[in-house]
Amino acid sequence: MLDKQSHLPIYVQIEERLKSQIKSGAFKSGDPVPSERELSEMYEVSRMTVRQAIMNLVSEGLLYREKGKGTFVSQEKIEQPLQGLTSFTEDMRSRGMHPDNKLIGFHKIKPDADIAAKLKLSETDDLFMVKRIRYADQKPMAIETTYIPVKLLPDLNEESVKGSFYTYIQEKLKLTISHASQSIEALLAEPEEANLLNIQEPSAVLHIERLSYLSNDIPFEVVHSTYRADRYKFRSEISR
Secondary structure (H helix, E strand, O other), rough: OOOOOOOOOOHHHHHHHHHHHHHHHOOOOOOOOOOOHHHHHHHHOOOHHHHHHHHHHHHOOOOOEEEOOOOOOOOOEEEOOOOOOHHHHHHHHHHOOEEEEEEEEEEEEOOOOHHHOOOOOOOOOOEEEEEEEEEEEEEEEEEEEEEEEEOEEEOOOOOHOOHHHHHHHHOOOOOOOEEEEEEEEEEEEEOOHHHHHHOOOEEEEEEEEEEEEEEEOOEEEEEEEEEEOOOOOOOOOOOO
């Protein structure tokens, strides 16, 4: 039973109970949790109170809901350190996961003013726009749109971006990738993003913009990535 005399709200106590059960392994990844009706009867509280606890855990990414099916325990999030410049493929392989891509766009376009400035191009220069869905163990993790100057990599084609783009740059073209700057922002998924990532609307996503440089300080890509917030988190180590 819950402590109804506690200073902690009832819905928070229910959250903590469910978190404890997930942490202990009583509920494993993919397992259904009791329904709102079952939890309200179990704890002798209103369904509205239970719903608040469930929605908070969904927002945290510990649970996810499937329409008409119920509420389930989310898979453990992949943790990405914020130091070191690695590709998605390298990240997944380092975790023992199988990376894969689905190419959904490969076009030549003209850059907008923002991308042209970042890549030190004129607005009349051509860009390759490469759009891919990135998978880990056959599950969609991110949507990635990369902008690459045609004059820098004129022979780029669809085949060369089906695998790791960084491997292609370093091993095939013998260029050295040096460093990058990136920003991270929390957003709500757009309808197309939710569909491609197989998540419900509205769901939180992590939007990342990266500007990467070769060893001669020439910028060679702008990348816009949208990651599932329920599967990905970032970690940094900082010192005073």
